[in-house]
Amino acid sequence: MVAFVISRLLQALPVLLAVALISFALFTFVGDPVAAMLSQDASAADRTALVHLLGLDQPWYVQFGKFVGNAVQGEFGLSYRLSRPVSTLIAERAPATLELAFCAAAMTLCIGVPLGIFTGIYKDSWVSRLLLTISLVGVSLPIFVLGMLLILVFAVNLGWLPSFGRGETVQIGWWSTGLLTASGLKALILPAITLAVFQLTLITRLVRAEMLEVLRTDYIKFARARGLTNRSINFGHALKNTLVPVITIAGLQLGGIIAFAIVTETVFQWPGMGFLFIQSVGAADIPVMAAYLLLIALVFVVINLAVDLLYYLVDPRLRAKR
Amino acid sequence: MLLEVKDLRVEFPTRRGVLTALNGVSFSIAPGEVLGVVGESGAGKSMTGAAIIGLLEPPGRIAGGEIRLEGERIDNLPYEKMRRIRGKRIGAIFQDPLTTLNPLYTVGRQLVETMQAHLPLSDAEARQRAIGWLEQVGIPAAAQRIDAYPHQFSGGMRQRVVIALALCAEPQLIVADEPTTALDVSIQAQIIALLKRLAREQRTAIMLVTHDMGVIAETADRVAVMYAGRIIEIGPVRQVVRHAQHPYTAGLMASIPPLDRRVERLAQIDGAMPRLNAIPPGCPFSPRCPEVFERCRVARPELMPAGATDAACWLHDQPGAPA
Structure with missing residues (x-):
């Protein structure tokens, strides 16, 4: 019985990872958060600084790893719209x-x-x-x-x-x-x-x-x-x-x-x-x-x-x- | 008489008209007697059994005649009264033990609920009796096996459980519909012997429906041969097997291959049983009958004394007919 539950949970892991990857891909493919966060007269240097601050200049798998790590702790960052967690x-x-x-x-x-x-x-x-x-x-x-x-x-x-x-x-x-x-x-x-x-x-x-x-x-x-x-x-x-x-x-x-x-x-x-x-x-x-x-x-x-x-x-x- | 069936007629209304599945079926069973019912598929054997226990598949219905249990009519009882008779006074055994037990309940629970539906037993008493019944039908380690589910038993063991279920409220009559057909040949004999022994001990009568003449010859006291919804011959089993009076019965017996000598060709009856919507006027067997004559094609014979049995055949209603 316990073994059954554990094996089921292990089977669920790939499912959750796959969905996490899709969610993560949203950040890259839907809109540009940097453009949305910067003011209209921001310079290229401001942009680079923000990209670096958000960790968006790192390879995708590092970003994904961080995303999953945060997600496990219930941490999904700030809402762009409401600026609240x-x-x-x-x-x-x-x-x-x-x-x-x-x-x-x-x-x-x-x-x-x-x-x-x-x-x-x-x-x-x-x-x-x-x-x-x-x-x-x-x-x-x-x-x-x-x-x-x-x-x-x-x-x-x-x-x-x-x-x-x-x-x-x-x-x-x-x-x-x-x-x-x-x-x-x-x-x-x-x-x-x-x-x-x-x-x-x-x-x-x-x-x-x-x-x-x-x-x-x-x-x-x-x-x-x-x-x-x-x-x-x-x-x-x-x-x-x-x-x-x-x-x-x-x-x-x-x-x-x-x-x-x-x-x-x-x-x-x-x-x-x-x-x-x-x-x-x-x-x-x-x-x-x-x-x-x-x-x-x-x-x-x-x-x-x-x-x-x-x-x-x-x-x-x-x-x-x- | 324990059971008397008189002129029973079962009809199936369909879009293309009413089909008569049973027509003028009459027979009786004495207490403790084993009546075998044989015939080809579709002859109406199982239908007769279903009519007796009051479980005809809709839209099938009893359109005429009567069924009496110890003199009391049971063919027109309301559902609830008939329910009290089923299991308690008339038990049933079905063909395939793999599908007749509810897969989600333990065999013990199924036995207990059956007994408690008919007898005033406490849970503990019913359970005790259930173990007793499992022992009676030869299930080893019954006290442990009572809490097992049907899928944990083999086919033969499940049919033993089914027999226990049919007998556990101690009915006077059991309608056994092809109880061994779905089983391995090696197990068939055991199950028949078990059924016979228990019936004798409980003084339970059996209506044994089967197409296996071997089982009938071994088990039954009397035998009824059915053809196209009618009984065409009925009599003591020895007489019917050895001295069949109806040409159909004779053909049926001749088609059983003998064990003691070689035969070049197996005997067979030419043609097939007529469909229910195309039963010829006169004797339904007349198109296939080797001894057919004019009268057979126009008038329908009823059962009449013929030798030591009763046969529905005009051969026995002629002056100077072979007796």
Whole structure:
């Protein structure tokens, strides 16, 4: 078990290094930070001095080594745009994104999995057909359209919920949470729904397809022939056998929700990492972009590890092979 | 009688019309009796078993006739009532032990849940009995193996587990659908012997569905031969094997190669069983029958006494017919 975790972590290293190289390459290929930092009437000597100060005259591998060394310590330099340490900026923004992402993921699983089970078991009922038709709309509706529709209905017309921002937050250590205030919770609802709808419809359809598959298997027929109750067959035998693919997709989705909440955060002016990223792209603020890329790679690596560990728990056949 | 099936008719509605998979199937099984059911693939053997345990694949449905267990009709019971009968009064064994066990649960858990679904047992009692059952079906070191997963057993051992699962709530009847077909030949005999011994000890009747005449001859008390959704001959196993009265059964028996002498060519029945949507009027076997005559093509024979068995053949309804 421990050996398995260690080997997985070692496998993740090349992935992270590759992403680090891409992030690092951003500095060289996207814009010229020196030109951006110097004033318009700076001399060539000023320029050389700054290049030397920033270490940009050293060979690329030395620069890359320094970049990785700093990154490991959480040090990504100063934001060009805000002149503040990137690590501080990201630490400020991360709680907003993570709270949004986990709320959306929780909604996805708590609604999507039961809907998938229902539509899988009662595949011919009209309720299932209706749900699947609606889910098709959910899959095909672009996120920003949905977000704006929700704002139009619930914020503008009905005035029930705020249309932007995070509401009041409470500071717990370095973590700022919006989950403890009424206005924070209200502000969370619309963006979370916006982010969850697509994932939810996907999970529903996935669970349904897997249920249909599993319910046709011999061991389910045999479970019926043994006279087990429907509940134990559907929610025990069948559901557990659908879990491996569902965990895989749900893990990737969670990564996706964290990494690509950009559109939702922009629509709702949500002060998270995605919004920070899009602002940084606009200002060619490369240190922030590079740090964000690395962070997202790390998120995916961690989630994949968690997914692998869950397989291990669910399926005894995988345990035996190691 | 333990089980009585009368005039059973199973239909499959399809887009191109209703297919009749079973038509007028009647037979009975006495307590403790082993009834073999043979026939080619698609003759309706497994379908009959599925209809009895109430697990026909939709859209298949029982369209007529009745099934009685100890006199009580079970073919029209609501799902929940039938569930209480499955496992508890009628057990089932399926063909492929590699796919009939849930891969994610230990064999012990599967045994315990089956018993607890039907019998008022505490967890500890159920576990104790589960170990007992594994011993009964010949799993070595049962007390340790109970916490193993199905993939940790060989095919033959898994079929033993399946047998334990079928028997653990002590049913009066077991529907065994090709229980040895997927196993190695060397293991088939062991499994059949085990099934036979346990059935005798528990006084459990067996409906043994197979296409293997050898297994039937060795195991069954009586045998029913099915063809195109009908029983065309039924009788004591010796009589059917040695003195088949229906030309199809006779052909089936002749196609088993004898071990004690050399034969130049294996006997075979020409042609193939008709498809369900193209069953000829009259006797369904008439297009292939070597002894066919005019009446066979127009009128459908029902089972009638023929020698020591019952056969659905007009040869036995003629004045001066060979008995």
